Amino acid sequence: MGKEDNNRFGPVHKGEGEPLSETRRKTGRVIAYRIFSVSVSLCICLIWFYRVTVPVETDENRTGLDRSIWLVMLIAEIWFGLYWVVTQSSRWNPVWRFTFSDRLSRRYGNNLPRLDVFVCTADPVIEPPLLVVNTVLSVTALDYPPEKLAVYLSDDGGSELTFYALTEAAEFAKTWVPFCKRFKVEPTSPAAYLSSKGNGLFDPAAEEVVELYREMAARIETASRLGRVPEEARLKYGDGFSQWDADATRRNHGTILQILVDGREEDTIAIPTLVYLSREKRPQHHHNFKAGAMNALLRVSSKITCGKIILNLDCDMYANNSNSARDALCILLDEKEGKEIAFVQFPQWFDNVTRNDLYGSLMRVGVNVEFLGLDGNGGPLYIGTGCFHRRDVICGRKYGEEEEESDKIQEMIEPEMIKDLASCTYEENTQWGKEMGVKYGCPVEDVITGLAIQCRGWKSAFLNPNKKAFLGVAPTNLHQMLVQQRRWSEGDFQILLSEYSPVWYGRGKISLGLILGYCCYCLWAPSSVPVLIYSVLTSLCLFKGIPLFPKVSSWWFIPFGYVTVAANAYSLAEFLWCEGTFRGWWNEQRMWLYRRTSSFLFGFKDTIMKLVGVSESAFVITAKVAEEEAAERYKDEAMEFGVESPMFLLLGTLAMLNLFCMAAAVMRLASGDGGDLKTMGFQFVITGILVVINWPLYEGMLLRKDKGKMPMNVTVKSVVLAVSACTCLAFV
Ligand SMILES: *[C@@H]1O[C@H](CO)[C@@H](O)[C@H](O)[C@H]1NC(C)=O
Ligand SMILES: *[C@@H]1O[C@H](CO)[C@@H](O)[C@H](O)[C@H]1NC(C)=O
Numbered sequence: 001m002g003k004e005d006n007n008r009f010g011p012v013h014k015g016e017g018e019p020l021s022e023t024r025r026k027t028g029r030v031i032a033y034r035i036f037s038v039s040v041s042l043c044i045c046l047i048w049f050y051r052v053t054v055p056v057e058t059d060e061n062r063t064g065l066d067r068s069i070w071l072v073m074l075i076a077e078i079w080f081g082l083y084w085v086v087t088q089s090s091r092w093n094p095v096w097r098f099t100f101s102d103r104l105s106r107r108y109g110n111n112l113p114r115l116d117v118f119v120c121t122a123d124p125v126i127e128p129p130l131l132v133v134n135t136v137l138s139v140t141a142l143d144y145p146p147e148k149l150a151v152y153l154s155d156d157g158g159s160e161l162t163f164y165a166l167t168e169a170a171e172f173a174k175t176w177v178p179f180c181k182r183f184k185v186e187p188t189s190p191a192a193y194l195s196s197k198g199n200g201l202f203d204p205a206a207e208e209v210v211e212l213y214r215e216m217a218a219r220i221e222t223a224s225r226l227g228r229v230p231e232e233a234r235l236k237y238g239d240g241f242s243q244w245d246a247d248a249t250r251r252n253h254g255t256i257l258q259i260l261v262d263g264r265e266e267d268t269i270a271i272p273t274l275v276y277l278s279r280e281k282r283p284q285h286h287h288n289f290k291a292g293a294m295n296a297l298l299r300v301s302s303k304i305t306c307g308k309i310i311l312n313l314d315c316d317m318y319a320n321n322s323n324s325a326r327d328a329l330c331i332l333l334d335e336k337e338g339k340e341i342a343f344v345q346f347p348q349w350f351d352n353v354t355r356n357d358l359y360g361s362l363m364r365v366g367v368n369v370e371f372l373g374l375d376g377n378g379g380p381l382y383i384g385t386g387c388f389h390r391r392d393v394i395c396g397r398k399y400g401e402e403e404e405e406s407d408k409i410q411e412m413i414e415p416e417m418i419k420d421l422a423s424c425t426y427e428e429n430t431q432w433g434k435e436m437g438v439k440y441g442c443p444v445e446d447v448i449t450g451l452a453i454q455c456r457g458w459k460s461a462f463l464n465p466n467k468k469a470f471l472g473v474a475p476t477n478l479h480q481m482l483v484q485q486r487r488w489s490e491g492d493f494q495i496l497l498s499e500y501s502p503v504w505y506g507r508g509k510i511s512l513g514l515i516l517g518y519c520c521y522c523l524w525a526p527s528s529v530p531v532l533i534y535s536v537l538t539s540l541c542l543f544k545g546i547p548l549f550p551k552v553s554s555w556w557f558i559p560f561g562y563v564t565v566a567a568n569a570y571s572l573a574e575f576l577w578c579e580g581t582f583r584g585w586w587n588e589q590r591m592w593l594y595r596r597t598s599s600f601l602f603g604f605k606d607t608i609m610k611l612v613g614v615s616e617s618a619f620v621i622t623a624k625v626a627e628e629e630a631a632e633r634y635k636d637e638a639m640e641f642g643v644e645s646p647m648f649l650l651l652g653t654l655a656m657l658n659l660f661c662m663a664a665a666v667m668r669l670a671s672g673d674g675g676d677l678k679t680m681g682f683q684f685v686i687t688g689i690l691v692v693i694n695w696p697l698y699e700g701m702l703l704r705k706d707k708g709k710m711p712m713n714v715t716v717k718s719v720v721l722a723v724s725a726c727t728c729l730a731f732v
Contacts, residue, residue, distance in 0.1 A: 018103050020330040021337070023095045025376075030094065037088055040566060044081040046559035050550065051077055058546050072537060073548060076530040083527055084567075089516035090373035097375070097463055099330035101323055108333070110145040115325055116307030116391075117142075117149070118297045120290055121315035122156040129165030130191070130220045131316055131473075136166065138189035138318035139311070140173050140272045141180035144325050146263055150273035150305040153315075154293040158250045158278040160241065163258070164229045165220045166276050167237050170260040172216050177271045179209045180322070189318035191217075192351070192471070240276070255280040255419040257300065264305060273305055279422035287424075288433060290384070291445040295437035298395065299421040303413050307391065314385040317472040320351070324469035328388035331461045341379075342393040342458035343450070346386040347371065350474035356583040358637045359481040360591035361474035365571075368578040370520070371462045377513030379460030381521070382450025386470040394449070396436045399457025439500075444491030448500050451518065455509040477630065477640035477708075481591075482599045482647050489595075489603035493525035497611070525607060528600035535597070535690060536654065539661035540729060542683040545668070545676065552681040560682060590693045597654055598647035633708045639696040641710040652701060652710060652718030653725075655694040660726050662687045 056070040117139045121127045132153065139151050155162045172190075180188050183205070187193055190213045223229055234241050240258040248254070261274040279296040281287055288295075294312065301307065309332065311325065321327075328344040331337075347367040357364075374380045382389075390397075392404060420426065427433060433440035438449045454460060463469070475481040495501060495518075502510070502518035541548050550556035575585040633640055641648060665684065669676050677684065700708075701715040 018100070019336060020104055020107075020334040021097060021099045023097050023337075023375075025093075025095055030092075033091055036566070036570060037091070040563055041085065043559035043563045043566075044084065046556075047077055047563065048081060050556050050559070054550075054556075056546065056548060058544075069537065069541065069546065069548070072533060076534045079527070079530045080534075083523060086516050086523065087520050089377060089513045090370040090520060092373065093376035093513060094369070094372035095376040096372060097331065097461060099327045099463065099465075101326040101330055104326055104330050104333065110148075112145060112148055112329060113309050113333075114148045114150070114305055114307035115144060115309045115311060116301045116305055117151045117311045117313065118154060118294060118301070119151065119313050119315050120154045120156070120293050120297075121162060122290070122293075124157045124159035124161050124224070127157075127315050128221075129159075129162045129224055130217055132162060133165045133169040133220065134189040134191045135313060135315050135318045136169050136274070137173060137176055138187065138192070138320075139313065140274065141177050141185070141188035141322060142319055142325050143181075143322040144272075146177065146270045146272045148307075149325075150263075150275065150301065150307060152275045152277060152297050152301055154297050155256075155276065155278045156250075156281075156287070156290075156293050158244075158248065158253045158256065158281060160229050160244055161224055161227070163240060163256070163276055163278075164223055164233050164237075166274070167233060167240065167260060168216050168220055170274050172212060173261065173271045173274065175209055175212055179205070186322060187318065187320040187471075188322050189320070192318055192320065251281050252283055253278070253281055255422040257415055257419050257422065259304065259415070275301070275304060277422060280424045282424050285424035288440045289445070291433065291438040291440050291449075295427070295432050296422040298391070298437050299426070299432075300418055302391075303418045303421065310389045310391050310394065312385060312387055312389065313470060314472060317348075317385055317470040319469065320471045321465060321467045321469045324465075325388070327463055327465060327469070331463065332388065332390065340399065340459050341461050342390055342399075342453045343382060344388040344461045344463055345371075345380045345382060345450075346388075346469040347462075347464050348383055348386060349468040349471055351471040352473045352476065354635060354637050356581055356587055356637055358587050358634075358639060359475060359478060360588040361481065364578040364580050364584075364588075365574055367464060369574060370517075371464070374514065374517045375460075375462040377517055378511050379454060379458075379514070380450075380462040381518070382446050382453070382460065384444075384446030385472070387446075393453060393456075393458060394437060396431070397456075442491055442494055442498065443487050444495065447492065447518075447521075448495050448498075451495070451500060451502060451506065451510075454514070455506055457509070476634045477642065478594075479641070479643050479645055479648070482594065482645075485595050485599035486603045486606075486647075488521075489524040489528075489600040490606050492521045493523075493603060493607045494610075496522035497607070524595075525600050525604040528596045528604050531593070531596040532601060532654075535593075535686075536657065538683055539658050539687045539690065540725075542665045542680060542687050543661040543726065544729060545665075545680070547679040547683070549680075549682040551678055553678065557682070586693075590696070593690075593693060594651055598651050601650070602647060629706070630708060633706065638704075638706075638708060639700055640708040641700045641714075642708045644711050644714055648710060648714050649717055649721075651697060652714055653721045655690075655697040655701075656718050656722035657725060658687055658690040658694060659698065660722055662691050664726070 051070075051074045056066050056073065058066055119132065119135055119139070121132045136151055136153055140149070142149065153162075153166055176190060179185060185193060187196065194210065194213070219230065229241070237258075240256075240260075243254070243256040243258070245253065256276070256278040258276045259273070260276060261271055263271050263273045277297060277300055279287075279293060298310070309329070311328075324346065328346075331341055331344050349367070350361055353361055371380045397403070430436070439445050439452060442448050450460065475484055496503065499505060502515045502522065506515050506518070538548060549560055572582070572585050575588065576582070580588075630640055630642070665676065665680075665687070697710070700710040701718065
């Protein structure tokens with residue numbers, strides 16, 4: 001998508017000369033990167049050459065053992081090298097996008113396409129109604145003509161409490177939306193607005209609104225705590241609440257649909273349309289998780305407001321930049337390039353992250369580097385939240401097909417007829433979940449849906465304004481983080497093996513760069529195995545005194561040293577460019593290791609088990625609230641363990657193993673002549689780094705006393721396992 005072929009889509013109309021958006025490239029930086037990249041590639045080739053030609057030698061002449069160690073090292077190094085080449089795709093050709101929303105306003109005024117916002121929630125306990133309400137309110141106050149904007153809340157929890165909270169929000173919106181517009185309030189989520197002000201006082205107009213919000217929040221929280229909806233609300237919204245049967249449960253209930261605010265005509269209060277939907281759920285029908293909810297929303301909204309543009313948000317992601325819809329439209333309505341773009345993805349960013357981002361949640365480099373690279377290759381992945389879609393494209397329109405002209409207000413249809421569209425049986429024998437809407441059958445349905453859209457000829461765009469468009473809640477403990485990563489790695493790996501694999505499904509339809517870009521993520525799970533083996537083998541061989549790498553004094557050491565130092569120095573520099581801190585980078589390196597040696601490994605195992613037919617995947621929602629003490633520890637950036645998990649057992653065992661191997665080697669060094677240091681210097685460095693990086697684990701296992709420490713059980717098991725491994729090894 002170079003500058004040169006911008007004009008493929010016919011002449012620009014008169015008077016519309018200024019483009020709404022622009023893509024830029026930074027040639028100097030890209031060339032410098034490519035030179036660096038080639039130099040590392042050459043050294044990787046040298047490493048391969050060294051490994052192929054130089055055998056591993058143990059003292060006692062045991063060829064079998066030597067050969068196996070050598071082979072494992074060879075395979076791992078080939079894998080690392082190839083994976084490195086794959087990741088180059090996302091740095092080879094980055095583009096930066098800029099939008100000009102003032103031009104959009106001049107050209108279109110209020111004559112913008114309808115926008116339907118889909119907010120999805122699934123559980124009133126894990127995702128508290130007040131959090132959901134704040135997200136909903138933040139989007140109702142987007143800088144967008146209210147008669148063109150509709151907000152749909154899909155509640156897969158089928159919870160009266162969530163519905164009740166939404167009725168409260170509908171009332172409060174009548175004050176909040178005009179207030180935000182009048183005083184240009186940012187951010188437009190009331191809770192975030194309050195906390196951004198701290199204890200600073202507001203002017204009288206704001207005081208009143210804030211007071212109203214506090215009262216509403218108190219009512220919602222009380223209702224949530226008691227698990228009971230206040231009687232007044234039941235009376236007032238009787239036609240809504242009456243849709244819950246006496247025996248309705250979250251897994252067994254009819255469709256519940258209520259239009260709480262119908263703002264489709266320009267009228268006096270002018271607040272956006274607000275709709276609650278809880279699709280039908282029956283135990284005997286599979287509900288396809290969030291993808292199923294999205295598809296029900298697509299159908300239901302098509303009969304109510306039928307927005308041409310759809311924004312999809314997780315319930316914890318509030319709008320922090322009320323201009324984001326206009327920014328997205330600058331891309332989609334751009335006369336030159338807009339026609340070929342199917343969706344505009346904003347980054348998933350969090351406001352709940354501490355300074356040094358202990359769990360690497362922000363994925364700074366992913367957002368600020370890799371996604372720009374994907375954009376240069378044809379477009380970013382669809383990541384399931386913070387994404388503006390064209391309705392007809394997500395419903396199956398191919399690139400080049402005529403667009404349907406329908407942006408008119410739908411005729412009023414009986415809600416009873418619309419409800420049918422959200423029933424369990426509606427999708428039987430239809431293309432929904434296959435060629436239409438969000439695809440089913442994969443834990444990361446969003447990625448596969450985005451890929452299918454790109455394979456139909458569309459591009460996508462990545463927009464990352466300085467002021468982040470949407471802010472979510474990041475996992476605040478290690479376990480949540482690892483569970484989330486496990487699901488992602490598993491889903492991405494499944495895509496690679498499925499009929500929608502970017503490799504064969506995408507071949508010839510999307511660029512090679514983009515295929516490789518997808519592969520970076522799809523290969524997360526399998527990349528766990530070489531990382532695990534390599535790190536364990538390096539430590540164990542240090543323990544046994546088997547040198548695996550060239551002597552530090554040898555010429556052959558140069559490529560190993562260069563790759564290690566250069567790649568890490570570059571990664572640090574990149575992280576600092578992305579406004580991270582040094583400790584943040586260090587934390588991210590730790591998470592890099594932990595994700596591979598736990599989440600990805602389990603994701604890999606799960607996928608393989610499923611392939612051979614042993615297990616089914618379950619969609620795990622990650623909790624959005626933390627208890628008070630844990631929140632304190634999170635603020636202090638102390639790593640949170642606290643639960644017994646097989647993933648922790650693995651991490652603990654590996655950490656202990658590294659520690660013992662290092663200790664044994666250091667003891668041998670102290671009693672010997674220092675010969676080890678010459679032959680195994682590099683192994684000392686690798687194992688030493690592993691030990692240092694594992695420090696929070698040792699602390700959590702051996703030193704800490706608080707509730708967030710590693711459970712005793714896990715610590716004991718880890719130590720026993722590591723000791724037995726070392727003892728066995730000492731006798732082989
Ligand atoms: C987010 O983190 C802050 C501390 O940085 C904490 O006070 C707050 O409770 C957290 N919010 C949630 C929803 O976890
Ligand atoms: C969110 O919005 C506020 C208020 O406009 C702004 O100060 C802050 O920088 C934004 N946050 C991010 C992460 O962009």
